[in-house]
Amino acid sequence: MNNPSESFNVDDLIEPGYHGSLFTYSKKIWERREYLSQVPRHELRSQQMGTLLGNVWHLLNPILSITVYALIFGVILQVDRGVSNFVSFVAIGVFVFSFTQKAVTTGSQSIIKNRGLIRSISFPRALLPITSVTTELLAFIPGLMVMFATCLVTGANPKWSWLLIPVLILVQFILSIGAALIAARATSLYGDVKNILPFLFRLLFYGSGVLFSVDAYVTNDLLQKLFIANPMFDILEIYRWAILGGQVSYSEVLALAIWTILLFSIGVSWFRRGEAAYGI
Amino acid sequence: MESKERKIAVHLDNVVVDYEVFADKHLTLRRLAAQGFSGRESTMVHALKGVTNTIFEGEIIGVVGANGSGKSTLLSVIAGLLPPNLGSVRVRSQPALLGVNAALKPELSGHRNIEIGALAMGLKMDEISNQLEEIEKFTELGEALARPMRTYSSGMRARLAFSIATVRTPEILLIDEALAVGDKKFREKSLNRIREMQAEAGTIVMVTHNLGEIRKTCSRALWIDEGVLRKDGEVSEVLSAYEETEST
Numbered sequence: 001m002n003n004p005s006e007s008f009n010v011d012d013l014i015e016p017g018y019h020g021s022l023f024t025y026s027k028k029i030w031e032r033r034e035y036l037s038q039v040p041r042h043e044l045r046s047q048q049m050g051t052l053l054g055n056v057w058h059l060l061n062p063i064l065s066i067t068v069y070a071l072i073f074g075v076i077l078q079v080d081r082g083v084s085n086f087v088s089f090v091a092i093g094v095f096v097f098s099f100t101q102k103a104v105t106t107g108s109q110s111i112i113k114n115r116g117l118i119r120s121i122s123f124p125r126a127l128l129p130i131t132s133v134t135t136e137l138l139a140f141i142p143g144l145m146v147m148f149a150t151c152l153v154t155g156a157n158p159k160w161s162w163l164l165i166p167v168l169i170l171v172q173f174i175l176s177i178g179a180a181l182i183a184a185r186a187t188s189l190y191g192d193v194k195n196i197l198p199f200l201f202r203l204l205f206y207g208s209g210v211l212f213s214v215d216a217y218v219t220n221d222l223l224q225k226l227f228i229a230n231p232m233f234d235i236l237e238i239y240r241w242a243i244l245g246g247q248v249s250y251s252e253v254l255a256l257a258i259w260t261i262l263l264f265s266i267g268v269s270w271f272r273r274g275e276a277a278y279g280i
Numbered sequence: 281m282e283s284k285e286r287k288i289a290v291h292l293d294n295v296v297v298d299y300e301v302f303a304d305k306h307l308t309l310r311r312l313a314a315q316g317f318s319g320r321e322s323t324m325v326h327a328l329k330g331v332t333n334t335i336f337e338g339e340i341i342g343v344v345g346a347n348g349s350g351k352s353t354l355l356s357v358i359a360g361l362l363p364p365n366l367g368s369v370r371v372r373s374q375p376a377l378l379g380v381n382a383a384l385k386p387e388l389s390g391h392r393n394i395e396i397g398a399l400a401m402g403l404k405m406d407e408i409s410n411q412l413e414e415i416e417k418f419t420e421l422g423e424a425l426a427r428p429m430r431t432y433s434s435g436m437r438a439r440l441a442f443s444i445a446t447v448r449t450p451e452i453l454l455i456d457e458a459l460a461v462g463d464k465k466f467r468e469k470s471l472n473r474i475r476e477m478q479a480e481a482g483t484i485v486m487v488t489h490n491l492g493e494i495r496k497t498c499s500r501a502l503w504i505d506e507g508v509l510r511k512d513g514e515v516s517e518v519l520s521a522y523e524e525t526e527s528t
Binding site: 010012013014015016017018028031032034035038039042046114116117118119120121122123127276277279280 | 288291356357358359360361362363368369370371372373374375376377378379384385386387388392395396397399400401402404405441444445
């Protein structure tokens with residue numbers, strides 16, 4: 001079959017399914033940025049398909065949930081110890097936390113839910129978890145609007161530090177991508193992760209002071225250090241400081257920065273190590 | 281061999297693929313305690329046992345073999361979906377794989393699937409809208425394109441999948457029984473498209489049980505038997521050898 005004049009030089013051939021070095025890989029994701037801008041919009045729209053109010057729900061959901069929290073914690077339970085503007089405090093906590101929670105949870109499903117796409121078309125698979133996080137970022141926008149409206153209505157004054165919010169959102173976006181990449185590969189390897197994630201996030205929810213002021217309730221030195229070691233606690237503290245004022249410590253900023261860099265770099269490299277086998 | 285400098289499109293070097301298949305048993309707490317986490321019962325399936333072959337640009341390869349002989353595994357390996365346990369696979373460019381059950385996003389419409397598939401391939405929105413009409417015409421699905429893909433018959437899915445896979449003409453196209461479910465007219469059309477691709481130095485590897493199709497279209501045939509490349513060569517030679525064992 002193979003006669004001698006044919007060259008058997010395979011050096012210029014490539015490994016199928018391999019998307020090159022980190023640089024080429026990132027370039028290929030960048031080339032698919034229109035996927036990132038189109039698909040999240042489809043997904044949000046299809047989430048509300050079959051409802052009467054459609055996309056209005058994306059705004060109505062956060063309004064309703066903040067009303068419930070204000071009613072229960074502001075009026076009935078009266079646990080607003082150590083917080084002057086409790087409704088705004090809770091609004092920031094709930095919306096900021098749920099952005100990362102939803103981003104990582106949907107991101108963890110992105111590989112197994114898109115097997116059809118993976119098996120048919122070759123593209124850098126990290127595009128899928130990044131798309132999930134982008135979808136949740138988009139869904140976070142109405143939440144942010146409700147959050148700021150709540151703050152203004154309850155008497156918070158606009159501050160220069162509000163201008164830092166886009167930076168904070170970017171940091172949270174990067175942190176969430178890192179965690180989503182890890183969760184996506186872990187879920188593709190072990191289906192068990194699906195059962196563990198909700199508990200992990202419930203633990204984080206209470207460990208981040210979403211509904212209560214950690215400064216007012218936690219006096220133990222070691223416990224306080226543990227809270228600071230939790231990136232979700234740090235990011236909530238910094239959001240609240242930027243929006244409502246108050247204090248934020250350097251250790252919180254530092255801890256968040258370390259977590260963001262760590263989760264993102266571990267996420268990218270660990271996810272890419274599984275790249276070849278996501279279609280199985 | 282027509283030209284002296286034929287370029288290699290796909291090179292398989294002693295490719296071995298083993299699957300680990302987990303036993304379908306209830307994982308009870310007692311069994312877990314007895315075996316530990318590593319003790320999940322599994323058996324090894326040797327899907328490919330060292331396949332070596334070189335496919336050149338412009339070839340149309342027909343792959344035959346009994347069910348479960350490793351034909352689909354071979355295509356998955358060439359597509360890069362399944363990393364070989366041993367050996368290596370090299371390709372000139374990323375192949376496109378066309379499987380029989382290809383549905384990208386079953387809950388979305390045919391239109392959207394074309395769009396999402398093309399975006400994932402890296403096409404730009406304006407390129408897509410330029411080609412959309414042509415693609416949709418090729419599928420001949422008409423109004424069904426507005427319906428969710430999960431409502432499609434396997435033939436309709438194959439039409440859509442073939443159209444998506446060839447949106448950006450792939451240099452290497454792998455077809456896994458995908459044409460078999462289409463009706464006669466669509467099969468003819470797809471085969472014509474395949475011949476056009478060959479004329480542009482494209483390479484096609486197709487797995488099918490339709491031996492007539494291989495005779496009409498392919499330039500070479502491979503016969504895979506229990507994970508081993510049993511015969512490689514002229515279409516008529518390989519097929520008659522294959523038919524002989526099949527009929528006994």
